Amino acid sequence: MSPLSQVGLLLINTVGSLILFIVMLRFLLQLVRADFYNPISQFVVKFTNPLLVPLRRVIPGLGGLDISSLVLAYAVQLLTMAAIILVAGYGVPWANLFIWAMVGILSLLLNIYFWGLIVIVIASWIAPNSYNPALILVNQILEPVIRPIRSKMPDLGGLDLSPIVVFLLIQIAEIMVLRPLATMTGVPGGLIFGL
Template sequence: MNAIQYLIFTLIGLYSFILVLRAWFQYCKVDFYNPLSQTLVKLTQPVLAPLRKVIPSKNNLDLAALIAAFILSAIKYPALTLIGGQVMPAIPQTLLIGILGVIKTFGEILFWSILIRAILSWFSRGNSPLEYTLYQITEPVLGPIRRLLPSTGMIDFSVMILGFILIFGNKLMYDFFNVLWLLA
């Protein structure tokens, strides 16, 4: 991968991350006036405003953001092969990479959120807006795990279990999709 391909891969991946994060923020009903929410809105509004006219949100799920992330993930690999002078991939393969890209991005959001939340819990007293935002975006996933676990007092094992599930899921997806999972 040359420098231009790496730059395109990184920029498309970063913007897909931002789009999926915005959809997850809306699903989790994160405070709209939170500075992080406002930043996501400002970064994604130029792309999502025209899409929202055609693709409405359903059940508090921002379908326009998810479809935009899918499109970006799907065109990432063909753009890289075109720049590299290689043969263009087949359309079904490109669509699969787009779907895998959204799934992988969602897993990355959860992984980094629980990791940052766990590290912040060691040092702060829980007053910061960032901690509350992390709580809001991880609780829809950690809550059901916590309900299944027996009460252990002060130690919350749900974060470790979710981390293990995410790492195992990443390995499993690599076993099933191999190189396509890396390209997603």
Template sequence: MLQNALIFLLHTLFGLFTLAVLLRFYLQLTNAPFRHPASQAIVSLTNFAVRPLRRFVPSWRGLDLSTLLLAFVAQLLLQLCLLWLRDFPLLVAGSGAWIALLGLCVLSLTKLSIYIFLYAVFVQAILSWLSPHNPMATLLDALTRPVLQPLRKHLPLAGGIDISPLVVFIIAELLLITLVTPLEQQLRVLL
């Protein structure tokens, strides 16, 4: 019972930290408004870890690699802690187990990234119907524009309704069902 509580706590803490760091990465990548209160909150929550790491990991072509590395390390620590709780022999594990572990970390970041955009599109769609002038609208629009804009160019409005969020939901779920989840299951078998 204590082990389950510890697993829950680890998933929550590392998951929230990874979410915050990935949000910071995607907000920077999409040029979301930096002065927005939500952007400022994400920056202030993650600065304690990102700023020191930036001394050693520079940006590359506009990509803040330090935040990506931090998200990856957070997922790696989570997976290592979970394996340690299961009494997995990490010190004698073969290279296949370590490759599977690194692959799980990459898949966790991929899955979380898909969920970030999926929920951002969902919240943006709801806000556009209920409160189109909400202060979050500008931030969500900047975050989802790279995903929705290509679809909006090719999809006509259906009776004045933008169906591109629906297409994003379908594509995201298909990616999760056909690629991410099966790969994750195969890698977990190796551990």
């Protein structure tokens, strides 16, 4: 592969992954009813509105879920993967690509929760009770997942082991669902981060 193709792949992967991450953040922020006055939330809303507002006219929400954000995330993942395959010099297997894009979104979702947990755990040691907008937002996204587990855990005198349980559940979901789905559909390893 030529150096120009490698640069193209790097740029497509970076820009596509960043856009996909921001769109998935928009979905998660609405899902957990996060603080939209947070400066990071404001950036995410302003970045995604030009594409989401017209899409929402066609695709309504469903039971509190922002379906248009999911459709946009799916389209971004699909186009990014297709561009990577084309720049790499292969034909696009469209039938498989539709499934690969879904696997990619699931992988990203698990990665957001995994890395978000790491950030929260480290921040709880370094800067407990911080009012950093990013930490507040990560807490708001993770709390609906951690809270039910925390409520079932025995009281250990201030020691919260619920993030460890969530880490384990994420790993189990990756092993039991994501990897077999990726293997079954033949997802190329370099197309999906984290597999």
